Amino acid sequence: xxxxxxxxxxxxxxxxxxxxxxxxxxxxxxxxxxxxxxxxxxxxxxxxxxxxxxxxxxxxxxxxxxxxxxxxxxxxxxxxxxxxxxxxxxxxxxxxxxxxxxxxxxxxxxxxxxxxxxxxxxxxxxxxxxxxxxxxxxxxxxxxxxxxxxxxxxxxxxxxxxxxxxxxxxxxxxxxxxxxxxxxxxxxxxxxxxxxxxxxxxxxxxxxxxxxxxxxxxxxxxxxxxxxxxxxxxxxxxxxxxxxxxxxxxxxxxxxxxxxxxxxxxxxxxxxxxxxxxxxxxxxxxxxxxxxxxxxxxxxxxxxxxxxxxxxxxxxxx
Numbered sequence: 001x002x003x004x005x006x007x008x009x010x011x012x013x014x015x016x017x018x019x020x021x022x023x024x025x026x027x028x029x030x031x032x033x034x035x036x037x038x039x040x041x042x043x044x045x046x047x048x049x050x051x052x053x054x055x056x057x058x059x060x061x062x063x064x065x066x067x068x069x070x071x072x073x074x075x076x077x078x079x080x081x082x083x084x085x086x087x088x089x090x091x092x093x094x095x096x097x098x099x100x101x102x103x104x105x106x107x108x109x110x111x112x113x114x115x116x117x118x119x120x121x122x123x124x125x126x127x128x129x130x131x132x133x134x135x136x137x138x139x140x141x142x143x144x145x146x147x148x149x150x151x152x153x154x155x156x157x158x159x160x161x162x163x164x165x166x167x168x169x170x171x172x173x174x175x176x177x178x179x180x181x182x183x184x185x186x187x188x189x190x191x192x193x194x195x196x197x198x199x200x201x202x203x204x205x206x207x208x209x210x211x212x213x214x215x216x217x218x219x220x221x222x223x224x225x226x227x228x229x230x231x232x233x234x235x236x237x238x239x240x241x242x243x244x245x246x247x248x249x250x251x252x253x254x255x256x257x258x259x260x261x262x263x264x265x266x267x268x269x270x271x272x273x274x275x276x277x278x279x280x281x282x283x284x285x286x287x288x289x290x291x292x293x294x295x296x297x298x299x300x301x302x303x304x305x306x307x308x309x310x311x312x313x314x315x316x317x318x
Contacts, residue, residue: 027088055278106227119284142216149225159199165285
């Protein structure tokens, strides 16, 4: 199942992505309860089991997943009967076309956005840096950098070399602290796409000590378009990844080439800092990324198999 966060009429909602339609998950479940279960408290129950906030929704666990599945099946049946103008018991529109909504990052406000450095062979050498440790190398990125699918990436005036880095994103489903590799995936909710933008000419100043600055400008973390629940991704360590810049392939690789597996990444990071529900881990750039330079008016498209395609355009800072 593909979950999204979106904004409609100025209100942020959680949704289910069904082909080219966005289904308001909370409104759909309330409609299901009223129509299929004849439930008088449909709106109230839906507010608890399928809240319109992604972190709260992930926190509902198995009961929330069952409710989402019931809502999805219910709406698929209605779409098969050409019933698209559905209004929930609470008076909310249930089914949207992309032009009616504004995309948000799947987790618009995580407590942490953690990113890996030198996660693939050759990346450190590419920037004349040395990788001494065999452990996962990670750091945090400013949460203010987060933006969404179809939103602009702002090219800052004080950088002459901004690069785009497409990376697998791990989204945590529950709190993880000092978890072992064998159990690490139990704490993962699912996966997304992270476009880790970096003003690399700034990051490399002072022997890479300026990385946080070069990495954290506003809009430097497009994330989305969706969160794919982990049961829909058979093996996160075997996903094809492709990025296009103005329709030309900039990079193409497989997550199986990473130096560490998803389980190792979650285990090692949680051994140092607790990971909370909704936290995002961006799994690092592939070698050759230094050539993926972007400039104003460019169109950036990032695709990861089983997840989807994240699309953004670049604009100059005013």
